[in-house]
Amino acid sequence: MTLLSIIDIDKSIFTLINRELTNSFLDSLLFYWRNQYTWIPVYIFIISYVGYNLKRKAYWFLFFLVLNFGMTDFVSSKIVKPLIERPRPCHVENETLQPRLLITCGSGYSFTSSHAANHFGIAFFLIFALRKRNKVVSILLFLWAFLVGYAQIYVGVHFPLDIIGGALLGVGIALISWEMYNWSMKKMAL
16 A cells, blocks of 8 residues: 555545534534643543542652653654644645634644644553553543544544554653653652
8 A cells, every 4th residue: 555545545534524424513522522621620630639549659640641741742743743744634735625624723734633642642641550440441531532533633623644643652652651650660669
């Protein structure tokens, strides 16, 4: 399979999600689902939960969780996007693409999706922490990150490969951050 055919498949899946698999309920839901401010109560809950359950380790856990977020955002926005320079669907000059935009397009590049990288990074850092304790929460965290990525396609600002690339980047950085956290905890014997 050539790169051109992969890009064509990517654009076809984008069109399917963005233009054909739509309805007014999803328009409203996914518009808010992809908004970072929607999740402030969840972030507050995570901080409270970690603080209550981890006691002395909470500061370090939260430090590495925030470091994880910072690394996913930095690598996606400042390294990968300028390196690849893939235009967003709304900036592609192609008569057949014509994305249905539910938000403003944005001026940056498309690959990798920082929303996907950030949310998969947060989700998988927490999944690594909870995988032995609570599989249901791990599944919910994965679905949360997946739907944030899906929403980015649905509202018209990212292609599916942007989301896949962002998700892989987020999971990879989450794994590195999780290992750094564990190594630090062993070194400090906390």
